[in-house]
Amino acid sequence: MAGHGETEMTLHGCRIHVLRGGGGAPLVYLHGSGGGGLWLPWMEDLAKRFSLIVPEHPGFGRSDMPEWLDGIHDLAMFYLEFLAAENLTGVHLMGGSLGGWIAAEVAMLDSSRLKTLTLIGPAGIHVAGVQKPDMFLWSHDELARRLFHDKALGDEAARRAADPAGEDARMKNIYTVARLAWHPRFYDPLLMKWLKRVRIPTLILWGRDDAVLPAALARGFTDRLPHAEIEVVPDCGHVPQLEKKDFFVERVTRFITGSAR
Amino acid sequence: MKFYFFHLMPYAYLDPDYDKAYPTDWLLYPNSNYDPKKGAELYNRYLDEIEYADQLGFDGVCVNEHHQTAYGLMPTPGVLAGALARRTKNVRIAVLGRALPLLNNPLTVAEEYAILDNITHGRLIAGFVRGIGVEYHASGVNPTESHDRFHEAHDLILQAWTRPGPFPFEGKYYHFDYVNVWPRPYQQPHPPVWIPSQGSSETIRWASAKERRYVYLQTFSPVTALFRYMDMYREEARKAGYEASPDQLGWSITTYVAKTDEQALKEAKPHIEFFVNKFLRMPMEMLLPPGYLSLSSMKGVLAAKASLGRRRTMEELIENGQFICGGPETVRRRLAEYQDRAGFNLLLPNLHFGTLPADLTRKNTELFARDVMPALRERLPAGAREKARA
Numbered sequence: 087m088a089g090h091g092e093t094e095m096t097l098h099g100c101r102i103h104v105l106r107g108g109g110g111a112p113l114v115y116l117h118g119s120g121g122g123g124l125w126l127p128w129m130e131d132l133a134k135r136f137s138l139i140v141p142e143h144p145g146f147g148r149s150d151m152p153e154w155l156d157g158i159h160d161l162a163m164f165y166l167e168f169l170a171a172e173n174l175t176g177v178h179l180m181g182g183s184l185g186g187w188i189a190a191e192v193a194m195l196d197s198s199r200l201k202t203l204t205l206i207g208p209a210g211i212h213v214a215g216v217q218k219p220d221m222f223l224w225s226h227d228e229l230a231r232r233l234f235h236d237k238a239l240g241d242e243a244a245r246r247a248a249d250p251a252g253e254d255a256r257m258k259n260i261y262t263v264a265r266l267a268w269h270p271r272f273y274d275p276l277l278m279k280w281l282k283r284v285r286i287p288t289l290i291l292w293g294r295d296d297a298v299l300p301a302a303l304a305r306g307f308t309d310r311l312p313h314a315e316i317e318v319v320p321d322c323g324h325v326p327q328l329e330k331k332d333f334f335v336e337r338v339t340r341f342i343t344g345s346a347r
Numbered sequence: 348m349k350f351y352f353f354h355l356m357p358y359a360y361l362d363p364d365y366d367k368a369y370p371t372d373w374l375l376y377p378n379s380n381y382d383p384k385k386g387a388e389l390y391n392r393y394l395d396e397i398e399y400a401d402q403l404g405f406d407g408v409c410v411n412e413h414h415q416t417a418y419g420l421m422p423t424p425g426v427l428a429g430a431l432a433r434r435t436k437n438v439r440i441a442v443l444g445r446a447l448p449l450l451n452n453p454l455t456v457a458e459e460y461a462i463l464d465n466i467t468h469g470r471l472i473a474g475f476v477r478g479i480g481v482e483y484h485a486s487g488v489n490p491t492e493s494h495d496r497f498h499e500a501h502d503l504i505l506q507a508w509t510r511p512g513p514f515p516f517e518g519k520y521y522h523f524d525y526v527n528v529w530p531r532p533y534q535q536p537h538p539p540v541w542i543p544s545q546g547s548s549e550t551i552r553w554a555s556a557k558e559r560r561y562v563y564l565q566t567f568s569p570v571t572a573l574f575r576y577m578d579m580y581r582e583e584a585r586k587a588g589y590e591a592s593p594d595q596l597g598w599s600i601t602t603y604v605a606k607t608d609e610q611a612l613k614e615a616k617p618h619i620e621f622f623v624n625k626f627l628r629m630p631m632e633m634l635l636p637p638g639y640l641s642l643s644s645m646k647g648v649l650a651a652k653a654s655l656g657r658r659r660t661m662e663e664l665i666e667n668g669q670f671i672c673g674g675p676e677t678v679r680r681r682l683a684e685y686q687d688r689a690g691f692n693l694l695l696p697n698l699h700f701g702t703l704p705a706d707l708t709r710k711n712t713e714l715f716a717r718d719v720m721p722a723l724r725e726r727l728p729a730g731a732r733e734k735a736r737a
Contacts, residue, residue, distance in 0.1 A: 222484070223632050257642055261491060264637035268489040 090125045090133065097171055098164065100152040105140040108133025111201070112174050113342070115140045116165070118183030118325075119221070119267075120233070121259040123147040128327045131335040136178065136342070141168065143188070145262035147255050158210075158266050158274055162191035169199045178342050180204035182327065183299065184263060184272075190307075191277055193284045202345045203288040204338055207299050207324050211281065211306030212273040218299060220271075222264065226256055235295040235323040272299070281310040287345035288314040291337065293322035293329065315341060348686060348723045351407035351441060352400035352712065353599055353695040356393045356427075357626055358417035359702050360385050371629045373416040373481050386420065394430055396699060396708055401435040403716035407472065408435065409599075409695055411543075412444025414478075414485040418626045425459040432466040439470045441695075443543050443564070446478030447504075448496035449486045453521060454528060456500075457507040461532045469533040474541045475501055477550075480639045481629060491638030494549060496520045508537040543599070546576045547644055555583040555591065564597040564695065567627075570668030570685060573598060577689045593731045597693030598685070601670050601700045604714040608673040614707055615672050616661045622701030623659050623669075671696075675718035682719070687729040694723075 090107030105125050113136035115129070122142040129138055142149045144164060154160055165188060169177060177200050181189030186208025193203045221229060230243035247256070288311050292301045301318055308316050317337055319326045327334045358381060361372055369376045397408045410427045413419040421427055424444045431440055440463065445456045464471040477497045483490040499518040503526070506516065512527030532538055542554040543564040554561040563580050565573045577596050584591035601619065605611035631649065640648055664670035671681045682694065698715055699708045727735055 220484075222636055223630070225630075225632060253646075254642070257637075257645060261637045261642065264489065265491040268483075268491070268636075269487045271487075 090129070090138070095171070097167055098152070098154070100144045100150045100164070102144060102149040103142040103147070105129075105142075106138065108136055108138050110136045111176060111178060111342075112137050112139060113178040113180060114165075114169070114174070116179070116181035116185030116188050117143065117146070118181075118185045119259065119263045120183075120229075121147045121255060123255075126328070128331045128335055131331070132338065135339060139172070139174075141165075143185075143262070145265065146259050151258070151262070155262070155265060158187060158191055159276075161188050161266065162195055165192050166196055175199050176201045178202045178204070180206070180338070181208065182206040183324065184209055184267065186210065187267075187272070187274070187277075190281060190284070191274065193286065193288075194277055194280050197284060197286050200286050202342055203284060203286055204291065204341065205288065205307065206291045206326060207293060207296050207301075208290070208307065209267065209272040209299055210274055210277050211303065211310070212270070212278065213303050213306040216300060216302045218272060218303075219297065221298060222260075222268070229298075232297045233324045234329055235293065235297075235321055236329060239329060240323075278306075278310075281307070284311060285313070287341070289338070289341040290314050290316045291326055291334070292316075292318050293324055293326050294318050294320050295322060296324045298324040348682070348726050349406040349594075349693050350715075350720050350724075351409050351439070351597075351693065351695045352397060352405045353409040353411075353443075353697045354393055354397050354699050355411065355418070355697060356389070356420045357622070357701065358386065358420055359389060361417045361625060361702075363621070363625060366625065366628060371633060372418060372626060373413075373629050374484055374633060376417060378415075380417070390420065392705055393699070394427070394434070396705070396712065397431060398434050399709065400698075400712060400716075401438040403712060404720070405438055405716065407439035407441055409441040409443050411442075411474075412446055412476070412478070414449075414482050416481075425463065428463050428471075429466075432463055432470075435467075435470075439472050440467060441472035441474055441541060443474035443541065444476060444478075445474065446476050446482055447500035448477055448493045449482055449488050450500060453500035453503050454507060454523070454526065457504040457528045458530075460504075460538060461508070461528060461530045464533040464538050465530050467533075469538070471532075471534070471538045472541050473538040474543060475504075476543055477639075479545075480635045481633045483636050483639065484633060489638070490636040492520065493639055498553070505537065508532050541597070544576075546572050546648075547640060548579065549641060549644065551576060551579050552583050555580050555587065555595075557584075557587040557589055560584075560589075560591075560595060562595050562597055562693065564599055564693070565689075565691075566599045567601070567669060570689070573668065573685070573689050577691060581690065593690055593692035593728050596689070596691035597695055598689065598691045599695040599697065600668075600685075601664075602678065602696040602698060602715065603670075603672045603700075603703075603711055604675055604678050604719060605710070606674060606714075608677050611673045611677075612661070615670075615703075618701040618703040618707075619661050619664060619670055619672070620659070620701075623664060626701060675714065678715075678719050679722050682723060683726065686723075686726065690728040690730060692727065692731070 186205040187210035226247045230247035231240035234240040292304045410424040412424045414422045507528045513525045516523045541562040544550045554563045581591045603615040
């Protein structure tokens with residue numbers, strides 16, 4: 087067991103929670119719309135090879151809701167400041183869903199502290215004609231079920247989402263998601279123009295059966311990042327790191343260690 | 348008590364079985380179901396009904412604003428108010444929109460309201476709302492910006508009406524180098540401002556502030572909520588160091604009068620139940636998008652609106668005070684009772700609702716004007732009566 091710990095840090099007036107575990111090259115994971123704050127089995131696996139750093143975003147869960155949080159660029163700037171404050175270099179930056187969007191923005195703005203970029207079913211780019219389902223019209227229950235291809239996993243997620251103890255965090259998280267992604271809906275025109283600036287090794291992972299952000303959106307990334315590796319995961323929904331954990335850990339490890347050579 | 352005839356202008360030809368295929372008649376219900384020939388007939392009929400209220404001696408008439416729905420056909424209420432401006436002679440015209448946060452340029456409302464105020468020689472009442480939650484789905488405007496955009500747009504409009512232009516306005520959402528609106532409003536310093544709400548403590552606190560003292564209108568909610576929010580308004584006013592007048596408080600209430608209680612109940616039942624179960628049908632996620640209310644208000648409203656998803660009967664609506672229905676004596680008694688308890692002096696009866704046909708709407712309006720209004724016109728709420736005597 088690599089084990090993990092939790093720290094708090096305050097940056098630009100915003101206190102956030104950060105999970106840390108393992109050892110080796112730094113791997114920063116940016117969580118998605120559903121929130122963070124949990125040390126998950128796939129993190130435990132990756133912590134055997136990497137030094138995992140998993141912040142809970144400003145505006146989510148137990149982290150503060152800062153006055154300055156108006157849009158996605160604010161979070162991207164915050165994480166550039168975070169990397170600098172932690173004095174991290176050679177970072178493997180990874181993000182899922184909304185976190186993938188933030189990670190892509192960070193890399194677009196300044197990838198000097200980054201070694202690789204891994205985007206898991208990321209938001210951020212609109213592809214003309216690809217209709218995204220409207221998650222803001224879903225109940226918590228429906229949202230939880232939609233995350234998974236495997237119905238049993240969806241049922242389990244729905245049971246967790248029904249727990250009243252998590253209600254405050256769920257409402258806070260969805261508030262911040264709306265703050266960032268309501269309009270334009272889950273994309274950034276600036277990123278669409280300048281994602282091509284990202285020249286570090288990039289892996290794009292997408293569940294083939296993603297019912298939140300359709301895998302057809304992957305084209306928006308591969309068109310702009312011709313050097314990127316793309317992995318479409320069969321029989322898998324929006325969260326490959328949960329639904330296909332072993333494959334995910336192996337694939338990411340292979341990408342990162344391959345890119346490090 | 349003053350009386351403001353309120354019309355919602357629904358698409359009365361809504362298919363009663365639409366809800367077998369669609370969860371709501373808002374936003375997602377295809378506009379191919381709108382028949383322009385029937386719509387044209389409805390607009391003209393509804394405008395006739397409002398104009399009739401002018402002839403019958405109501406103090407005012409009200410239109411409102413909703414988008415992309417069969418519930419109400421007034422997405423740009425200023426157009427309807429413009430039509431009424433020349434055809435009515437005495438009534439005040441209350442535009443109980445405009446949903447300010449939805450606008451990219453709120454000066455268009457400063458202009459529109461000022462024109463209406465000029466044409467009517469000062470009969471305009473300027474409503475300002477945030478719009479209900481579903482409007483944020485329809486417009487794409489971020490609901491988490493709703494409160495801030497509302498306050499900023501309001502400040503811009505009020506300044507445009509009261510400060511000599513041109514001047515610059517420097518806001519976060521609205522930034523203009525030149526604010527210099529022509530025409531200026533007819534009423535000086537500006538038309539009366541009314542704030543309709545379903546009950547948001549933030550809105551009540553803001554509307555009641557000493558420097559504003561805006562009229563607060565409680566719309567479609569049980570009387571328990573009416574009492575709570577009107578008490579809250581008075582309490583906020585006291586905290587701000589003044590005593591709120593009953594003329595600062597209004598209630599919008601669906602009302603039906605017939606010769607007898609029995610006849611009223613029989614005639615109204617299918618139409619009020621269509622209104623509440625068909626037109627008002629909407630999933631919670633549509634009504635309350637994230638950030639539309641503060642997190643604490645959101646939890647309270649979610650609990651209060653839990654009944655939204657299930658079928659409601661006329662009897663239930665009468666019981667909780669969301670519908671007043673009966674012979675003239677019953678309606679007068681109810682209104683007097685609620686006025687005493689809530690302390691309002693402005694009444695906005697919705698005398699058309701749901702699928703109520705033209706003949707019953709006309710009869711309802713006539714009976715209300717003839718057998719209800721005169722007896723209550725000079726009436727003040729209990730506390731205010733004592734003050735008036737003393």
